[in-house]
Amino acid sequence: MQMHTEQMASALIHELFHSRRLVVGLFVALNVAALALGSIWPKSYTASTSILVDERNIVQPLMQGTAVPTEVADRGRNAREVIFGRKIMDRILENGGWLASHPNAEEKERLIEEIKKRTTILSAGRTIIKIEYRDSDAERAFRTTQKFAELFIQESIAAKAAESSAAFDFIDKQAQEYQDKLTRTEAQLAELRSANLDARAGTEAEVTARIGELQTRIERATQDLKEAEIRGAALEKQVSGEVEVTTAATREGQFRARIADLQSRLDTLRLSYHDTHPDIVQVKQQMRDLVEGINAERERREQYRRSGLAETDQSALSNPVYQQLRREASQNQLAIEALRGRIADSQQRLLQEIGRGRLLHMGDARLAELTRDYQVNRDIFQDLLRRRENARVSMNLDVERQGPTLKIQEPATLPLAPSGLNFWHFVAGGTLLGVLIPTGLLMVRLNLDPRIRIGSAIATQHKVTVVAVVPHMWAPTELKNLRLEIMALSLAVGGTVAMAMVVSVLRVLKVL
Amino acid sequence: MSKIEKALGKARLDRGNLQLVPVPGGAATPAGTALVAHRAAHPETIANMSAGESKLLTPDDLSAARIIQHERIEDPVIQVFRGLRTKVVQQSQGQSSVVLVTAVSKESGSSFVARNLGAAFAFDAGKTALLMDCNLKNPSIHRWIPHASGPGLMDYLDNPDLDLAGIIRPAGIPRYRAITAGAPRKIPGEYLSSLKMRRLMETIRIRYSERYIIVDGPPMSDLADIRVLSEFADYVLIVARYGRATSGQIASCLNAVSDRKLLGIVFNDEPYFPRLR
Numbered sequence: 027m028q029m030h031t032e033q034m035a036s037a038l039i040h041e042l043f044h045s046r047r048l049v050v051g052l053f054v055a056l057n058v059a060a061l062a063l064g065s066i067w068p069k070s071y072t073a074s075t076s077i078l079v080d081e082r083n084i085v086q087p088l089m090q091g092t093a094v095p096t097e098v099a100d101r102g103r104n105a106r107e108v109i110f111g112r113k114i115m116d117r118i119l120e121n122g123g124w125l126a127s128h129p130n131a132e133e134k135e136r137l138i139e140e141i142k143k144r145t146t147i148l149s150a151g152r153t154i155i156k157i158e159y160r161d162s163d164a165e166r167a168f169r170t171t172q173k174f175a176e177l178f179i180q181e182s183i184a185a186k187a188a189e190s191s192a193a194f195d196f197i198d199k200q201a202q203e204y205q206d207k208l209t210r211t212e213a214q215l216a217e218l219r220s221a222n223l224d225a226r227a228g229t230e231a232e233v234t235a236r237i238g239e240l241q242t243r244i245e246r247a248t249q250d251l252k253e254a255e256i257r258g259a260a261l262e263k264q265v266s267g268e269v270e271v272t273t274a275a276t277r278e279g280q281f282r283a284r285i286a287d288l289q290s291r292l293d294t295l296r297l298s299y300h301d302t303h304p305d306i307v308q309v310k311q312q313m314r315d316l317v318e319g320i321n322a323e324r325e326r327r328e329q330y331r332r333s334g335l336a337e338t339d340q341s342a343l344s345n346p347v348y349q350q351l352r353r354e355a356s357q358n359q360l361a362i363e364a365l366r367g368r369i370a371d372s373q374q375r376l377l378q379e380i381g382r383g384r385l386l387h388m389g390d391a392r393l394a395e396l397t398r399d400y401q402v403n404r405d406i407f408q409d410l411l412r413r414r415e416n417a418r419v420s421m422n423l424d425v426e427r428q429g430p431t432l433k434i435q436e437p438a439t440l441p442l443a444p445s446g447l448n449f450w451h452f453v454a455g456g457t458l459l460g461v462l463i464p465t466g467l468l469m470v471r472l473n474l475d476p477r478i479r480i481g482s483a484i485a486t487q488h489k490v491t492v493v494a495v496v497p498h499m500w501a502p503t504e505l506k507n508l509r510l511e512i513m514a515l516s517l518a519v520g521g522t523v524a525m526a527m528v529v530s531v532l533r534v535l536k537v538l
Numbered sequence: 539m540s541k542i543e544k545a546l547g548k549a550r551l552d553r554g555n556l557q558l559v560p561v562p563g564g565a566a567t568p569a570g571t572a573l574v575a576h577r578a579a580h581p582e583t584i585a586n587m588s589a590g591e592s593k594l595l596t597p598d599d600l601s602a603a604r605i606i607q608h609e610r611i612e613d614p615v616i617q618v619f620r621g622l623r624t625k626v627v628q629q630s631q632g633q634s635s636v637v638l639v640t641a642v643s644k645e646s647g648s649s650f651v652a653r654n655l656g657a658a659f660a661f662d663a664g665k666t667a668l669l670m671d672c673n674l675k676n677p678s679i680h681r682w683i684p685h686a687s688g689p690g691l692m693d694y695l696d697n698p699d700l701d702l703a704g705i706i707r708p709a710g711i712p713r714y715r716a717i718t719a720g721a722p723r724k725i726p727g728e729y730l731s732s733l734k735m736r737r738l739m740e741t742i743r744i745r746y747s748e749r750y751i752i753v754d755g756p757p758m759s760d761l762a763d764i765r766v767l768s769e770f771a772d773y774v775l776i777v778a779r780y781g782r783a784t785s786g787q788i789a790s791c792l793n794a795v796s797d798r799k800l801l802g803i804v805f806n807d808e809p810y811f812p813r814l815r
Binding site: 044479496 | 598601602603604606613614615618619621622625647650651654775778780781782783784785786788789792800801802803804805806807808809810811812814
């Protein structure tokens, strides 16, 4: 049922009166329960101590950047883990006298858990760690808190020393490893340099230039060779043609000259003789023989030409042009041979230079790799050497207890007054709850119960006129009973409050 | 002696001061009609009705019966019922009317509202009230009126020889009359829907025209009786009790009653802390 605040307040007042017995009953019951709980609630004493993590001692500025102090924040964060560690808790059990009854492992575990629950560890600021311990025994609370601080400081310092020592050992081991690596790299570099003596600065450029020169030389020689071969071929042809010309000019010419002579003799003879004259017949016969000789010469020349063989002819050999050509051809052939030799030599040297260049490249790559490794290893090694010295100083600081230290800022004191919930809290809480809980329950009922408790709600919900809201009319007997009831309820409330006050006073007077 | 004269004689014995008033110029006017006409013309006659009440309830009786008392003007309940009376009078424009008081559920206090509404009407010297107990299954009027023994509504409806005046009783409050439910019957609802009941209502309405008739009806769970009684009534009041009636119940009641006759809801028994002297 939705109600406005004013309606709710009005309805709540009506309900409080209407359900007065329940309200008073709950009030009394809650107060009595609170008083009973307060009476049996164990007293607890809290002892506390503060530990200062001193990171501003005189050594630190001197060692700035050299030694690495342990982080305070880490200490604060880890304090709980350190204190609640098994090692410290066992000592606490022993110190607190919990082991006097020889508890078994399960009971010890339970005791440790209870101690943990009663212990509060706070990090107050950056440098203060506060340890609070609550116990029913004031003396034990004091001793346990004191022991907590003492053991925590011992454990922290030991852990810090172990930490810095472990850091030094690790860095030292790393430095050794890098030193070995550096030594190996140096040896490999020396070996590579001795294996590649010509592997010096500028060698690669020289090799490249040399290769280029050789390639140029080969190209030039090849070109000259081609020219010489062409010239040789031309000279060979010329030599062959001269032989033919010479041969033709010598034999056939001789035959034709003789034929011409014989013709002139024949002509002369014919002037004097008939053709049957023996001289004339002889001359004619000679002429026919010469013609046949010319034909035979032509046929022979043709055969030579078809066979491709140079016709050797003593007459040709004696030809000066032929001789000149033969001489030039011979010289040309010599030049060709020289060029071929030069090309082969250049190619051989080119291959050698290329091989050398290749070796040079491989050596360079290996050299660069080794040099790089060497430089990296050297840098890391030098850095590790610096770190190792820093770690050594840090370790020495911890050994000498000159680094950031833990000190007890505020020692634990014997708690004289109990802490936590005391009897007054229960008295006040009981009274407050005795009012709030019944009121809250009635409010819940008002909100959840569908039965109508506000007249105007009917008008709102059903759009009907509420012609009258009639208050309860008290009959005389009802009034009499109400008086008695009010008296009884007042007595109950007053009695409860009085009882709470009396019990409180008795508690103060230590009677209870 | 006629039947009417007998009845008037009996009534005279009961009321003490009622006398047959002769009507000037009207020799044959029936005695009852003459009485009503005289009261209507002379309200002081109604005021004088209290002088002859045979037995009035003492303040203690009234308090025990939880009936409002004129003298206790500081009582907020009186103010509420006076206000309710005014609303009825305004609604009826001063004419006498029949108001049916019913309840959303049992024990909602409809009888309490009905008797106090009647008492509020009786406060006014110019008005009279008649309370009829029609809550036949759970009658209540006989518990608080003096001289409750005797015939009631059921007896009247059942006995043809019984006269109307024989069942109208003084309520112990001046100008306040009541009709009890009478002896219980097996099926009382049947009597309410009888022709005699209809005639009774018409007779009361006509004969006692200066009276406001309050019908103390059964709760709305007896829907049949409510429907019959609401036919006789001019207005219907529905009583819903604090912390008892739900919204759904009220909606059902509103659906069962004609909007024309519905006067409204009376929200009863709101917690109230009295003065403890």
